[in-house]
Amino acid sequence: MNDAKTQLEAIRKRIDEIDEELIKLMAKRTNFARDIAMLKKSLNLPINDSEREKEVYEKTRKLCNKYKFDEEIGVKIIKILIEHNKDIQSKYLKE
Numbered sequence: 001m002n003d004a005k006t007q008l009e010a011i012r013k014r015i016d017e018i019d020e021e022l023i024k025l026m027a028k029r030t031n032f033a034r035d036i037a038m039l040k041k042s043l044n045l046p047i048n049d050s051e052r053e054k055e056v057y058e059k060t061r062k063l064c065n066k067y068k069f070d071e072e073i074g075v076k077i078i079k080i081l082i083e084h085n086k087d088i089q090s091k092y093l094k095e
């Protein structure tokens, strides 16, 4: 019983560490939004690039299969990050 409690605590500690890594990586991905916005402005390109998004979603599906993670959940998470990235790009370009 006590052993199970110790194991539960150990797993939760690992989950906390993983959550921190996830947030760190999401921030890292999102922090490219400003540079991307500036480069697109100089190249006269729109913020939205549906071809690139298609590639990102395809890659996401492949990675989900590779790591045995639910494909639809993976795509949902990436969609949130893509939309957030585009919102930030728009904000920078409005400044």
Ligand SMILES: C=C(O[C@@H]1C=C(C(=O)O)C=C[C@H]1O)C(=O)O
Pocket (backbone or CB within 6 Å): 036, 047, 048, 049, 050, 052, 053, 056, 081, 082, 083, 085, 086
């Ligand atoms: C970041 C970009 O801008 C947008 C956001 C994307 C993303 O977050 O992956 C992909 C395509 C674009 O719609 C980009 O063009 O690479």
